[in-house]
Amino acid sequence: MKQFVVFLYFLIHCEAVLNDRPIIGVLSQELTDMIADNYGDNYVSYIAASYIKHLESAGARVVPVWINQTSEYYEYIVNSVNGLVIPGGAAPFNASDGYATAGKELYNLAKQKNEEGVNFPVLGVCLGFELLAVLSADEYDLRSICDIQNVALPLNFSSDYKSSRMYKDASDEMVKIMQTENVTINFHHWCITDNDLAEGNVSDQWHVLSYSEYNGTKFVSSFEHTEYPFYGYQFHPEKNTFEWKITNNNPHTANAVLVEQYYGSFIVNEARKNNNSFPNFNQEMEALIYNYSTSYTTHNTPFEQIYFFPRTRSNLQVYNYHNYHSSNNYYN
Ligand SMILES: *[C@@H]1O[C@H](CO)[C@@H](O)[C@H](O)[C@H]1NC(C)=O
Ligand SMILES: *[C@@H]1O[C@H](CO)[C@@H](O)[C@H](O)[C@H]1NC(C)=O
Ligand SMILES: *[C@@H]1O[C@H](CO)[C@@H](O)[C@H](O)[C@H]1NC(C)=O
Ligand SMILES: *[C@@H]1O[C@H](CO)[C@@H](O)[C@H](O)[C@H]1NC(C)=O
Ligand SMILES: *[C@@H]1O[C@H](CO)[C@@H](O)[C@H](O)[C@H]1NC(C)=O
Ligand SMILES: *[C@@H]1O[C@H](CO)[C@@H](O)[C@H](O)[C@H]1NC(C)=O
Ligand SMILES: *[C@@H]1O[C@H](CO)[C@@H](O)[C@H](O)[C@H]1NC(C)=O
Ligand SMILES: *[C@@H]1O[C@H](CO)[C@@H](O)[C@H](O)[C@H]1NC(C)=O
Numbered sequence: 252m253k254q255f256v257v258f259l260y261f262l263i264h265c266e267a268v269l270n271d272r273p274i275i276g277v278l279s280q281e282l283t284d285m286i287a288d289n290y291g292d293n294y295v296s297y298i299a300a301s302y303i304k305h306l307e308s309a310g311a312r313v314v315p316v317w318i319n320q321t322s323e324y325y326e327y328i329v330n331s332v333n334g335l336v337i338p339g340g341a342a343p344f345n346a347s348d349g350y351a352t353a354g355k356e357l358y359n360l361a362k363q364k365n366e367e368g369v370n371f372p373v374l375g376v377c378l379g380f381e382l383l384a385v386l387s388a389d390e391y392d393l394r395s396i397c398d399i400q401n402v403a404l405p406l407n408f409s410s411d412y413k414s415s416r417m418y419k420d421a422s423d424e425m426v427k428i429m430q431t432e433n434v435t436i437n438f439h440h441w442c443i444t445d446n447d448l449a450e451g452n453v454s455d456q457w458h459v460l461s462y463s464e465y466n467g468t469k470f471v472s473s474f475e476h477t478e479y480p481f482y483g484y485q486f487h488p489e490k491n492t493f494e495w496k497i498t499n500n501n502p503h504t505a506n507a508v509l510v511e512q513y514y515g516s517f518i519v520n521e522a523r524k525n526n527n528s529f530p531n532f533n534q535e536m537e538a539l540i541y542n543y544s545t546s547y548t549t550h551n552t553p554f555e556q557i558y559f560f561p562r563t564r565s566n567l568q569v570y571n572y573h574n575y576h577s578s579n580n581y582y583n
Pocket of ligand 4: 408464
């Protein structure tokens with residue numbers, strides 16, 4: 252009887268306590284030729300600051316994840332942060348020392364973590380969304396060319412989107428905004444269609460949650476993985492609030508800002524379900540983006556501000572995660 256009561260107690264109280272100090276890793280990427288023309292003398296990689304602000308304003312801290320590093324480093328990152336964002340951009344998928352190679356390594360580590368029972372969320376935005384799809388197909392490049400640039404569109408939800416993790420908590424009001432207003436901005440050379448997923452043999456891996464349609468092309472605009480907490484969208488919610496390039500059609504209505512906040516809260520809340528931490532407080536401080544400053548780049552890039560990174564990390568040590576307890580809690 253007593254055991255039964257204890258069992259009932261655990262059934263009722265089994266919800267894990269959420270992590271209210273989430274830290275999200277954001278992958279950097281190699282400079283485009285255009286950015287390198289202006290900033291290539293001192294830097295080799297960057298993150299658009301809008302991604303950082305998007306996550307910070309939803310209650311997370313951010314750690315920049317460097318490209319072209321050792322496996323030990325990526326392992327350290329995946330064991331220390333509470334989730335990963337692979338942002339959009341213009342990096343090639345075939346370079347051996349850049350975004351795609353680092354993304355692949357992180358994707359495999361994230362899969363492994365989840366298989367070990369650790370909830371480790373990964374979000375891909377635009378090019379990052381495409382990379383997730385390609386990596387899920389063992390690097391078969393399933394994308395089709397569509398070139399939809401600078402176009403804000405609504406989402407057309409798939410019939411069972413309400414049963415998804417990404418949208419189950421969306422209010423009717425939010426769904427209506429996303430469905431009827433041009434609140435998702437598109438900048439992509441490639442699309443992923445139902446046919447592309449089928450051709451890559453990954454239709455069963457991705458639950459397609461919405462489509463968007465433009466100039467006769469209907470493409471997947473958001474999806475989530477059927478097995479892992481992996482998410483992707485083809486559009487850029489972060490630009491609604493944080494990118495103001497005058498020649499871009501980034502939507503800035505009050506509802507567009509609510510949409511940005513919806514997606515930011517979604518991924519940060521996913522990271523709250525993860526309990527990873529850095530080995531100690533100093534390591535955490537060293538890794539955080541607070542130790543980097545932004546450059547004002549509005550005149551020669553599509554971004555208001557960018558975080559740039561040099562080739563070598565002067566300030567980050569990599570600890571072998573096997574050498575410390577994953578359950579340490581240095582806040583107590
Ligand atoms: C994190 O760890 C604490 C202490 O062990 C535990 O109470 C909590 O449920 C864990 N939370 C998650 C999200 O795993
Ligand atoms: C990657 O690192 C190698 C050597 O460490 C260097 O030669 C190469 O230029 C680096 N590539 C990038 C994109 O930083
Ligand atoms: C990557 O692909 C592009 C375009 O398909 C090609 O121009 C480039 O040479 C390739 N780079 C490498 C390193 O294979
Ligand atoms: C949404 O998709 C459905 C099914 O594909 C289609 O019948 C409908 O016309 C689409 N709605 C809009 C607004 O594009
Ligand atoms: C949304 O944008 C599309 C493409 O530019 C346009 O055809 C459509 O009229 C717009 N819809 C609304 C509600 O503004
Ligand atoms: C998909 O599966 C089919 C049938 O097994 C196979 O012929 C094809 O090569 C696979 N495609 C990819 C991209 O793996
Ligand atoms: C629409 O698609 C056609 C080809 O399918 C292309 O020639 C045209 O430039 C596209 N228009 C826009 C506005 O993207
Ligand atoms: C910030 O980075 C510098 C080197 O760039 C390093 O010396 C310093 O210790 C770092 N600050 C913290 C709090 O880790």
